[in-house]
Amino acid sequence: MPKILHYRDKCIGCNICYEIWPVRWRLSRVDGKCTLVNGIAKKGVWQTNISTDEVAINAQVASACPVKVIRIVKN
Ligand code: SF4
Secondary structure, X not given: OOEEEEOHHHOOOOOHHXXXXXXXXXXXXXXXXXXXXXXXXXXXXXXXXXXXXXXXXXXXXXXXOOOOOEEEEOO
């Protein structure tokens, strides 16, 4: 199953991910970084499974992230 990986420690809180795909991203009022909706942290990397239908839009989000802290794993 495809998944989103978010290396949140290096997120700069620019909010571009939320602007493109608010279904998966929220800006945290606590620390100003974006949070992956329904994400679970594994060894400091936040991740969640997604359907194949959601891969393209999330690949667009990953590509737009200025510090490249979002990765899409396609299988
Ligand atoms: S686009 Fe990247 S750097 Fe900007 S808020 Fe989202 S995850 Fe963080």
